[in-house]
Amino acid sequence: DVKVTQSSRYLVKRTGEKVFLECVQDMDHENMFWYRQDPGLGLRLIYFSYDVKMKEKGDIPEGYSVSREKKERFSLILESASTNQTSMYLCASSFGGFRTHEQYFGPGTRLTVT
Amino acid sequence: AQTVTQSQPEMSVQEAETVTLSCTYDTSESDYYLFWYKQPPSRQMILVIRQEAYKQQNATENRFSVNFQKAAKSFSLKISDSQLGDAAMYFCAYRSRGYGGATNKLIFGTGTLLAVQP
Numbered sequence: 001d002v003k004v005t006q007s008s009r010y011l012v013k014r015t016g017e018k019v020f021l022e023c024v025q026d027m028d029h030e031n032m033f034w035y036r037q038d039p040g041l042g043l044r045l046i047y048f049s050y051d052v053k054m055k056e057k058g059d060i061p062e063g064y065s066v067s068r069e070k071k072e073r074f075s076l077i078l079e080s081a082s083t084n085q086t087s088m089y090l091c092a093s094s095f096g097g098f099r100t101h102e103q104y105f106g107p108g109t110r111l112t113v114t
Numbered sequence: 115a116q117t118v119t120q121s122q123p124e125m126s127v128q129e130a131e132t133v134t135l136s137c138t139y140d141t142s143e144s145d146y147y148l149f150w151y152k153q154p155p156s157r158q159m160i161l162v163i164r165q166e167a168y169k170q171q172n173a174t175e176n177r178f179s180v181n182f183q184k185a186a187k188s189f190s191l192k193i194s195d196s197q198l199g200d201a202a203m204y205f206c207a208y209r210s211r212g213y214g215g216a217t218n219k220l221i222f223g224t225g226t227l228l229a230v231q232p
Contacts, residue, residue, distance in 0.1 A: 004158075031218050040123070042205060042224040050218060058219065090159065096218065102149075103220055105159040 003027070004106035006091050012112045019078040021109050023091030030096030032074035033103065034058075034066060037088040046089075049074055050096055081113045116141040118208050120223035127196045128231050134181075135191045135226045137206030145211040148182065148189045149220070154202040162204070165189065167211070193228075201230045 007022035023032065031050050035043040035058075045058030047066040055066050063085060067075045074093075078085055088110050092103040117140045127133035139148070150162040165173045165182050172180050177197075181190045193200055206223040 033219065035222075040224055042118075042120075043220075043222040045219050048219055094218065102161050102164065105151075107158050 004091055004093055004104050006089075006106040006109050008109050009107060010110050010112075012114065013078075013081050014114055015082060017078075017081050017113075019081045019111065019113075021076040021078075021089055021091075021111070023074045023076070023093075023106055024072055025074075025093040025104070026072065027093065027095075027104070028071065029093035029104075030071075031094045031103075032068065033092040033094075034064075034074065034076045035090045035092065036060065037090055037108070043090065046076065081111075083113050085111065086113045087111060116143070116146075116208050116210070116221050118206055118221050118223040120206055120226050122226045123224070124227045124229070126229045126231060127193070127200075129196055129198060131196055132192060132194045133196055133228065135193075135204050135206075135228065137189045137191070137223055139187050139189065139206075139208050141187070141208065143210055147209045147211060148180075149207040149209070150178070150180070150189075150191045151205045151207060151222075152200075152202045153205065153225075154199075159205070163191065196230050198230050198232065201228055203227050 004025045033048040034046040049055045049068040065077045090108045091106040094103045119138045146167045148165045152162045153159040163175045177194045179192045203225045205225045207220040
């Protein structure tokens with residue numbers, strides 16, 4: 001079974017802190033994604049990566065950055081957390097190219113910024 | 115840009131009954147994929163069913179089936195013989211068929227919260 005894990009299920013941070021959310025997948029997937037989930041807004045793509053050290057902005061990249069130093073790991077960074085970044089963050093991964101189209105999701109990290 | 119619309123924020127169904135969740139989308143592309151994902155309370159999002167736009171036959175996975183109307187840009191999910199374990203948030207999603215880059219990303223609707231009454 002594909003496994004996507006995220007470093008924390010729940011996280012509470014203070015405004016202005018630097019926050020790291022980690023995601024690891026064990027299926028040798030080329031693509032990895034970070035989404036933000038908010039009630040009434042669905043899932044919105046923050047950033048994605050289609051290869052090591054490669055990244056592309058999604059629909060809402062402002063206030064976030066990412067890092068992918070190894071194929072299996074994709075980190076989301078909040079350089080200076082703000083209260084409007086309180087949300088559920090979901091990581092996903094998939095094969096690249098035409099091989100498959102299914103994204104596999106992690107359990108999510110519920111981040112609260114106070 | 116493509117958009118996905120789920121007009122039913124919440125729905126309810128009696129156990130063993132059938133329910134249909136609606137999804138419409140907008141795109142100028144002719145070839146793409148459509149998905150229904152299920153997110154149970156406090157659990158991971160999983161794929162329920164997938165439809166490839168070039169296939170006219172509606173996809174089916176056990177009790178789950180879709181009604182894909184390409185001309186109308188409609189992609190509804192039918193759950194037959196509903197079970198308590200079907201209670202979840204359901205998301206409709208769209209993906210372009212192209213290769214690489216932004217075509218890899220999913221575009222999600224806002225979700226429909228399904229309650230199953232015993």
